[in-house]
Amino acid sequence: MLNPEPRRIAAPRPPGSSQPFRFPVIASIAPLVAALVLWFITGSPFALLFAFLGPVTALASFADSTFGSRKVLKRERARFAQDLASTVSAIHAAHAAEVSDLAEAGPGAEAIASRDGADPDRWIATAASPILVRAGMGSVPSMLRLDSPSRAAPTPVDSDLDRIEAIASILDTAPVLVDARFGIGICGSRVLALAVARAIVLQLAWALSPADYWVAVAGHAESWLGLLPHRRLRETRQGFLAEFGANPDDRVAALVAVAREDRELPGDCRIVIRVGYDNGAEIIRHPDRRQRRVVSPALVSKESALSWAARVAREATRDGLVSLGLDVPAFVPLATLLPATLLPATARHESSSTLAADFAVDAAGPVTIDLVTHGPHAVVAGTTGSGKSELLISWVLALAARHAPTDVTFLLLDFKGGSAFESLAALPHSVGIITDLDAREAARALASLGAELKYRERALARAGARDIADLPADGSLSLPRLVIVADEFAAMLGEHPDLHPLFTDIASRGRSLGVHLILCTQRPAGIVRDGVLANADLRISLRVNNASDSSAVLGTTAAAELAAGEVGRGLVGFAGERPRTVQFAMAGAGDARDIAERWKDAATPRRPWCDPLPATLTQHDLPAGDLDSGRVPFGLADLPHEQRHAVVHWDPAVDGHVLVLGMARSGKSTALAALARGGVLVPADVPGAWDAIAALDHARDEVVAIDDVDSLLARFPAEHKDAVIERLMRLLRDGPQRGLVLVLAAQRLTADIHSLAALAAGRLMLKHASKSEFVLAGADGAGFDSTLPPGGGSWRGARVQVLGDPLPLRSPDTRPSVHPSADKPWAIVSSRVSAVGRQLRGAGLEVLHLATLAPGEWESTIGPGQAIVGDADDWQSRWGLLPTLRPVAEVMYDRCTVADFRALTRSRELPPPLGALENTVWLEAEDGAGRATIPGGVA
Structure with a gap:
């Protein structure tokens, strides 16, 4: 904890100065006086020699004083330099202790997230005292005080004393602590602002006990907060990311907000940190103006925050601060549980032998569900509106985010015929989405899935393996696990009971072949047979309508007691374990797209199921x-x-x-x-x-x-x-x-x-x-x-x-209809004598009716442009006439029967059919009867 009392260090005493030299007047005069007295008494001139002792003594004294002063000054300067170094070391030591105190008071998000095991400093803060969080690292005024001697006059070491006073007054790189009770707002680049906000919220969650404080979060933007052991009472007010409040009076103790501009932050944020794209930050608002400064903030990723929140939730549960089941979050976005960041997968992807996925959360954090370890098959129950389809989608996406298409593929059956699985079609793992099986599609299902089992058996036999887990790890044989997800399984079997033996077969052999079932139904009791249940050790149930359905899946009635309206709330039962209450994650609109983008360069997996034939083909x-x-x-x-x-x-x-x-x-x-x-x-x-x-x-x-x-x-x-x-x-x-x-x-x-x-x-x-x-x-x-x-x-x-666009067919070569020769007279046998007569007259021919001609009359009148017309009886009554006319006339038959034609021609030849051809008749010719066209006119 911080020491409020400043620490004091004495500054080094400046080097002392030597005493100024004083000329020895008495010592210089005394020998002269003594020499004069001796000379006067003795009269000897040698006595005057003592007069020189005065100046010599004065010069010796001056030399001695000068040498001594220099020696003292050198010794003082050495002493000052040593004291100065000691003082600087003491300052650094004091600063280190002070930084350590600050770090202990505000350890920072990185240090908190890296702590493992017991943490006696956690959850001891209260709103009665400052709730200190680290805003970053920066220059901080030091509590150290330097006791410097008074300086009446300038000295040569003043600059050194000024320098150590400056060093002592500032901590160059120290935790910058702020009191979260003032409300903290972070503005600037949203990505960086959120990373800084996570660091601050994480510190608050570390400081405030979940037994005494709650947390409210803003919607689902940072839903990792929902994993914190602090119970959530509500969402935050508009503009806030998180609010921490005290129980039981609901009083807000600390709050954090994020915005792009400082003017967009709520007014309750009295401390504002502005972050920039260069990872720098500045405290631009603080109740104490002296606290406004540049800092280097800590950045915490969503994944790191998620991991820490899950860990402390488990520890809080272990320590009895929260109770399991009551503190399961009400909503968990899938994005908060996806592994790390969904960066593009490298070509060298390490193959996985499991089907582990995180798509559910309990009070202790994420729950890892592995179809290989906990399965190999799963039965999911839940009534309408409980979130079954959402659960299946989240499960598939969580698997796809964690495992490559070369490791797992999905075949999705949606008997509701809706678009529940439509978003999953973008995943390269998806090898088929089938809706509303009719009888024929059910038969295709039987055939395709039966063939898939045989294919996998052959693949394992070629590799000399008895189980898919025994395949070589070098990827020389690619056989991804196949997860068959069937929504509304009971309805599907009710319509197509022939599918039940197939699913029973898959349930019994699927583990070794790498085929896994996820069977979802509203009413499992009496529908999912024992042959399937015996191999489905993984049981999941959302809310069901009656205790028998809950018991059929979990062996307990707890699923029937879940509250209505809690979409995604359910129980997970692993073999041999008591079912635990969880909240299943909900996928966001862009999750499937982001996961598909991660695997965009992955190899396309083999499809065990081919789509039905297209309705049109080119x-x-x-x-x-x-x-x-x-x-x-x-x-x-x-x-x-x-x-x-x-x-x-x-x-x-x-x-x-x-x-x-x-x-x-x-x-x-x-x-x-x-x-x-x-x-x-x-x-x-x-x-x-x-x-x-x-x-x-x-x-x-x-x-x-x-x-x-x-x-x-x-x-x-x-x-x-x-x-x-x-x-x-x-x-x-x-x-x-x-x-x-x-x-x-x-x-x-x-x-x-x-x-x-x-x-x-x-x-x-x-x-x-x-x-x-x-x-x-x-x-x-x-x-x-x-x-x-x-x-x-x-x-x-x-x-x-x-094919719907074939090549066009060719028209055959047909025998064309001819026109009777105009250079010959015409002899016409017709069943409509009057009508054909009028028609020919209309065309300009002279018509002679056979019935009105006297025998032999025609011989003198017949010629080109004339036609003799008569019915079959008329011509037969004059049986010799047609043979006579044949060499000189065109003989034709109009609307006659085949019998009349044969009788008059005395031939068994069958003339060509005329059909509905207009003005067409049979024309006798040397090569047989043919069609001819007579002139049209008014009939």
């Missing part, structure tokens, strides 16, 4: 494929059992024909084009399709696409339909021999295409309207999926997504 999303070999890449296949997506190919020469089945807007036309890849597309109209298919009889090395073949066949007339089906079957059977391969698409498997489907080896099943249609198409009903996007389907048992 050429840029997959390799172009080996086109030279004929293999056509037409989409991606989902292979969860292999933990990957794969490009799907179709090789026409090897795989043969393909049938694409799917309802309207299922993407079958696009799939058809993706498979045919620039091949020939058969027209959708009946005449064009007939011609294109007929032309294929002589085609070679071609991929032919026919879209909506079921609808196309249904539009053909009966005679033509049978002929087309027969031709298609012939192409399907014989086409591959000459490199001709068909890709057919249909909405459903109708009777018309059953025979065709049987000859198509490949089948791409797109979305169907109903499960019954899907099964009737020859597929397994278990593979029916009503949620498929356009282009989504199954191919050879795998879920695929077909």
